[in-house]
Amino acid sequence: MLSLNNICKSFGGVKAVDRCSFKTEENEITSLIGPNGAGKTTIFNIISGLTNPDSGTIRLLNKDITGMPAYKIAQSGISRTFQLTKVFRNVTVKDNLLIAKNTSEAEMKKMLESVYLHKPLDAIASELSYGQQRLLEIARALLKPHALLMLDEPTAGVNPRVRQELKLILKNLKKQGKTILLIEHDMDFVMDISDKVIVMNEGKVLREGKPKDIVKDKKVLEAYLGK
Amino acid sequence: MIHEYLIQLLTIISIYAIAVTSLNLTMGFTGLINLGHMVFFGIGAYASALLTLNGVPWYFAMLIAGILASVLGIAIAAITARLKGDYLAMVTLGLVFIAIAVSRNWISLTRGALGLPGVPDIIRNNFYYMVLCMSIAGICIFIFYKLINSQTGRVFQAIRDDETAAAVLGKNTYFYKIISMAVSTFFAAIAGSLLVHHINFIDPTIFDLEFLVVIVTILVAGGLASIKGSVISVFALLALSEAMRFVLVSPALIGPVREMMFEVILILILLFKPKGIFGKVDV
Ligand SMILES: Nc1ncnc2c1ncn2[C@@H]1O[C@H](COP(=O)(O)OP(=O)(O)OP(=O)(O)O)[C@@H](O)[C@H]1O
Ligand SMILES: [Mg+2]
Numbered sequence: 045m046l047s048l049n050n051i052c053k054s055f056g057g058v059k060a061v062d063r064c065s066f067k068t069e070e071n072e073i074t075s076l077i078g079p080n081g082a083g084k085t086t087i088f089n090i091i092s093g094l095t096n097p098d099s100g101t102i103r104l105l106n107k108d109i110t111g112m113p114a115y116k117i118a119q120s121g122i123s124r125t126f127q128l129t130k131v132f133r134n135v136t137v138k139d140n141l142l143i144a145k146n147t148s149e150a151e152m153k154k155m156l157e158s159v160y161l162h163k164p165l166d167a168i169a170s171e172l173s174y175g176q177q178r179l180l181e182i183a184r185a186l187l188k189p190h191a192l193l194m195l196d197e198p199t200a201g202v203n204p205r206v207r208q209e210l211k212l213i214l215k216n217l218k219k220q221g222k223t224i225l226l227i228e229h230d231m232d233f234v235m236d237i238s239d240k241v242i243v244m245n246e247g248k249v250l251r252e253g254k255p256k257d258i259v260k261d262k263k264v265l266e267a268y269l270g271k
Numbered sequence: 272m273i274h275e276y277l278i279q280l281l282t283i284i285s286i287y288a289i290a291v292t293s294l295n296l297t298m299g300f301t302g303l304i305n306l307g308h309m310v311f312f313g314i315g316a317y318a319s320a321l322l323t324l325n326g327v328p329w330y331f332a333m334l335i336a337g338i339l340a341s342v343l344g345i346a347i348a349a350i351t352a353r354l355k356g357d358y359l360a361m362v363t364l365g366l367v368f369i370a371i372a373v374s375r376n377w378i379s380l381t382r383g384a385l386g387l388p389g390v391p392d393i394i395r396n397n398f399y400y401m402v403l404c405m406s407i408a409g410i411c412i413f414i415f416y417k418l419i420n421s422q423t424g425r426v427f428q429a430i431r432d433d434e435t436a437a438a439v440l441g442k443n444t445y446f447y448k449i450i451s452m453a454v455s456t457f458f459a460a461i462a463g464s465l466l467v468h469h470i471n472f473i474d475p476t477i478f479d480l481e482f483l484v485v486i487v488t489i490l491v492a493g494g495l496a497s498i499k500g501s502v503i504s505v506f507a508l509l510a511l512s513e514a515m516r517f518v519l520v521s522p523a524l525i526g527p528v529r530e531m532m533f534e535v536i537l538i539l540i541l542l543f544k545p546k547g548i549f550g551k552v553d554v
Contacts, residue, residue, distance in 0.1 A: 092439050118441035132432035134496065134552045135425070143429045144440050146422055168551070188440050 045070045045223055046091065046192055051100035053086055053247075060086040061097070062247035068192065068240075071221040073214075075234045078244035079267060084227045085127055087244075088196050091225075092124050093117040105191060123190035127197050127227075131169045131177045131184070138165035140180055144188035152187070158216070159183045160209040175206035182213065193217070194225045199233070211237075235259055243267065278401045284509050285404035286465045289411045291489050291501045293458035299495035299552060300419060301451040302431025307347070307363030308459055308486060310370045311340040313477040315460025316467035317374065317381065320390040323468070329393045333464045337457040344456030348449040367478060374475035386474025393468045404465050411458050415498055418454065427451050428496070431552070481530055488537040494550020504548065508536070 046068045053061040061083045068074040076084045089095040091102055093114035101110045109117050132140050141152045152165060161179040163172060172180060178198065185193060199210045214237055217224060228234045234241060235255040243251040243258060245267040251258060258264055290312055297303040315336040322332035347366065351359040374381050381387065394400045418424050426447045429437040434444050467473045493504025512529050540547060 094435060094439070113443075114435075114438040115441050115443045118439050122439075124439055126436070130433045130436040132429045132436065134432055135428050139425050139428065142422070143425050143437070143442070184440070 045105065046225065047103045048087070048091070049101045049103070051087070051090060051102065052098045053083075053090060053095065054098060059247045061090065064100070064244075064247070064249055066242050066249055066252060068223065068225050070223050072239035073218055073222075073224045073226055073237055074240045074242065075226045075228055075238040076242050076244060077228065077231070077234055078250070081246075082244040083247040084244055085196055086247075088124060088194055088225075088227065091117075091194065092122055118188070121189075121191035122194065123185040123188045123192070124194040125178075125181045125185050125196060125198060127200065129174065129178045129181050131172075131180050133170040134168065136166050136168055137161075137163055137172075137180060140169055140184055141165075141187055144184045147187065155183045155187055159186070159213055175202035178202055178206065179209070179213075182210075186217075192223050192225060196227045197229060198226070199228065199230060231259075275397065278397050280509065280513060282397070282401045282404050282469055284505055285401070285408040286462050286469070287486070287489065287505045287509060288408045288502050289458055289462035289465070290486055291493070291505055292412055292415050292498055293455045293462070294486060294490050295493075295495065295498065295501050296415060296418070296427075296458075297451050297455040298490065299497070299501075299550070300424065300431065301427040301448060303348075303448060303451060304357055304360035305363050305452070305455070306360055306483065307366040307370075308455070309483045310363070310366045310478060311344060311456040311459035312463035312466075312482075313370060313374070313473075314340045314343065315463030316473050316477055317387075317463075318460070319464035320387050320467045320473050321380070323391050324387065324389070329391070329468065333461060336464045337460045340460030340463075341453045341457040344452040345449055348452035352445045352448045367480065367483070370478045371475055374478060381475070384475060386472060388472050390467050390471045390473065392471065400469065404469075407461065407465065411461070412498060412502065419498065423447065423450065431496075484530075484537065485533045488533040488540075491547055491550075492536060492540050494547025495552040497547070497549040497551060500547055500549030508533070 049065050051061055051064040064083070064087060076087065078084055086095060090097045093109070093112055093116070096111060101108060103109065104120055104122065107120060109120055132143065137156070138152060141155065149165065156163070159179045159182050161176060161183060163176060169177065169180060182195070182198060198214070199207045202210070211233055218237060226238070235258070238255050241253065241255050241258045242249055243264050250267055251261050251264050290308070294305065294308045297305045318336035318339050319332045322335060323329055347362060351362050375383050392400070394403060426437060426442050429442065430444050430447060437444050489504045489508050490501060492508060493500030512532060515525055515529055515532065546552065
């Protein structure tokens, strides 16, 4: 589905991403984990075309998308959300969704229901709580036609109730067989939901494998807990 | 007498309505800080004046004026659209000073500070000219409504609120910003063209920053991203400005007091009601 090959990116002296390579498989949830500053979000920005890598290539559905503008990569089949939620503040929930896909009110309402967002379509996005804005952002990303869905810490920064809802949403998406690349800090949840886990530290891929193998890995423990 | 006065006022209101709503398209709906709006207005006025003075029919002149301004608008948007931050604001403000310099110094074309007198009427009868201006304003506002409520208009507003998010939803934000500027500057020039055929004269003062202050004040008072707000605001503020004529005893005071009125209103709105009367978006 998606494959990264030797991606590097430095900001000034900081090597945010250092020779990163990995693959995601169709109908699987692949999770990127790693301590703060490991380079996870930078990887997301590079895949979605918001940041150009210094070197390396990215292929999506057997097409080289390296260096393509963000909107073209989006059109090629990537949909994503942001660590700090980005909704269109001054327009309605409905307009937020219509920008993703020109569709019927029925489909939009169904989508809102599936993400547990109980707000009328004509509510202004800025009037939603932060948690609700996050749900709206996910609904928008789901509505946008895509082959791969990328979620950057969907459960971070929201209240416990919304956090539970988000976990349910992800479980439902897994049931539907969606292909997802996920950044997530909640270890128990990651190990529960993922088909594959990629551990990053200081820009490098440290380990990659099935959840049950990752939890036992000494190196991973070190990266998280210090030596 | 009073009848003739009302005709004049409604003609000016129609022209301003086009100028303000078209600025709202870029500033209010697309979030482009376009400080050069009156340059496109002035270019429309100059182009229309020069063409009709040389025998080109008015409707043709108006169209060419619109296209000329639009081409410049597209060029400015294309240059600045990929740059971050407020480059558009700086470039468009620079454009104002370039326009002033060119209109003053390209004597063979503009006659410099002397201006161009004798710009022909489109229609002799003032009442019918008012009807023409109102009709064109109506068409323009109708087009803006349609545009804003279309998928294109939705993308404009998405760009204003979060350009990155619009891009990752597959929207070529660069292209849409250019479209927004192209349409906005086209109609700014149409407004300029209607004005020059109304007052039958043009000189470089059309590019003065005071004019921009007036237009921006009307826009902000009515509210960014509200076409209705813009139209109501044009009526209210121009009527208020006209009322000064009756309040002030000394005619010499009218000009400066009006200018100050717009500046004071702008500051008051920014301080106390930054969304304007009907606006949905913070300044
Ligand atoms: N635009 C930028 N300019 C400069 N440095 C940057 C930029 N973006 C990221 N960095 C740096 O790159 C490194 C990786 O950051 P990144 O945001 O990718 O980490 P992360 O794994 O997402 O962390 P977190 O879990 O805190 O979100 C950090 O050291 C960060 O400071
Ligand atoms: Mg991050």
